[in-house]
Amino acid sequence: MHIDVNSAFLSWTAVDLLNKGGKYDIRNSYAVIGGDESKRHGIVLAKSNPAKKVGIITGEPLFSARKKCPSLNIYPPNHELYNDMSNKMFKLLSKYSPDIEVYSIDECFIDYTKVKKLYGNEISFAHKIKDEIKNTLGFTVNVGIGNNKLCAKVATDFSKPDKVHTLYNHEIKEKMHPLPINHLIGIGRKSSEKLIKLGINTIGDLSNCNPNQLSKYFKNQAIKIIELAKGIDNSEVISDSGLSKGISNSTTIAYNLTSKKEVYHVIESLVDNLATSLRKQKRYAYVIAIILKDKHFHSYSHQTKLINATNNTKEIYETAKKLFDETWDNEPIRLVGVRLDNLVNEVNHQISLFESVEHKELESGLESVVDELNFKYGSSVIKKASLHSSKREQK
DNA sequence: TCTGGGGTCCTAGGACCC
DNA sequence: TCTGGGGTCCTAGGACCC
Structure with a gap:
């Protein structure tokens, strides 16, 4: 199970503003979280759904976001708040399972197999924690369910916000293979460009590739990325991954x-x-x-x-x-x-x-x-x- | 007033050792 | 009558993730 906060920084700022007596919810307006342009930190860190609809993407300069939406509201980041919200969410989830892998400030994996006996069907459980987070903490999450971490994470992104999705092994062909190649975790901008040039446009296309042919272009990574496209991932959920390497x-x-x-x-x-x-x-x-x-x-x-x-x-x-x-x-x-x-x-x-x-x-x-x-x-x-x-x- | 900050992992090439 | 092969460690750079 993969749990991911919808537009984390923006949602958390929205909750904070409402708690402080703010009148409207910035999640429903043209809003982004962005750095200080006078300090040359001016990029989009998170965007609301309306802002996403006009084509604003995370990481782009505020300058260019404003061109897409002149009435854009820009709110400064507050990392202390984000750490606090993040901790609250992980604390809530720890009630249900000690086996949580914190993947980033707003994402984690849970090995549900280990607690399924206690809580029953995974889909109803996913709805339960999703709603509990919304009702007690005030922000929404997506939950993805799959037979491994890769599929759970791909499922989380299917449609947003406030949703539960599944991507079981038997659903890979139907739900994952039609997706464009860059929806695959591990295939970023550079690899997408290379694959598209080779005529490989969907995850399904990649899953059908011959590793020997592809290794001309991707060396040892060829086998790895074809496995990803097939939905193969044997990595474990590692709780308390704890200390960083650097x-x-x-x-x-x-x-x-x-x-x-x-x-x-x-x-x-x-x-x-x-x-x-x-x-x-x-x-x-x-x-x-x-x-x-x-x-x-x-x-x-x-x-x-x-x-x-x-x-x-x-x-x-x-x-x-x-x-x-x-x-x-x-x-x-x-x-x-x-x-x-x-x-x-x-x-x-x-x-x-x-x-x-x-x-x-x-x-x-x-x-x-x-x-x-x-x-x-x-x-x-x-x-x-x-x-x-x-x-x-x-x- | 255009373009952040914190991570992980992989690869190529060179130094060095036997 | 020229120059192997295998291995480890280190550095720089790049791809990718949030």
Whole structure:
């Protein structure tokens, strides 16, 4: 069973506005959730059904969405609210099954086979939880049911909102094969274009392909995507998938950066966030990467693997700065990102000949005290002087 | 005032080892 | 009278998902 919130960010904002005494429901008007254009964050993050009907799509610039609908209402995102709504939904669902795989902020899978004895027929159960979410939390979801995760997820998208759909194995031919190729999970823009050029337009077309022929164009992926088209998927529902393999923090800056000093300031603040969250999870990173996007929208990255994993702000910052110096080609920069990868739960510190252990321990001790104070008294009682002054300069 | 941010997985090519 | 084969690890880039 796959559960997916209809237009999540927009629905959640709609509920919030109504709770605060708002008079009308933005789900029924030409509305989108969109970033701040003056900060160059101006894209559509979620759209209402009426907005969808005039051709507005997620990810497109607000500029172009407004051309399609001049009276469009744009609401800012509120990620704190979204996390809260998301948690409430997953908490509600956990009442029924501990085996929930959280797939994203607004989606999850439930292995219903494991609880079917308790709750009976899956279709009536799907209606029950769908309605319970609507009645207690105020937003609607779609529920898809299938013999595996792939089919359940494809079923969720059949028609929206507030619907339950099935895609059992015996329904694949009739319900899934006529769909255009890009409705298949795993076939994105690039692969659709390639397949359509080859005359493969529907999921059914792909399911009939000869893997040997297709491997000329898709290498090892050919077998995999033909299986998807046949509705074959053996992946398990994994509850508490828990810890991520890497974490990243990136930002598009309101204006292009042209000096090292400006970029260093951004890197410092990105690293500060990342290292704090790594320490909160008591984890350490082996790989540090810097990601840049220039004014032509060209992205590039540079990474390094450390001898010893770390969650020390200063060490990560110095490394990220060095990576930046090594890779920057002097083109004005639009986006700066830092990524920490190969995360581990503990470190076996290998002491190099030249470093002082005492100094390291002192430093990480200081950082945990700062983390604790920030946690106790609000997120930024204690900040680096450099971060503080950079904010003032901007004002 | 055109184009976000956070993830996962795969591939190609190079370095290195035996 | 020139240059194998198999394997691992690492990096950069890209496709895809939300």
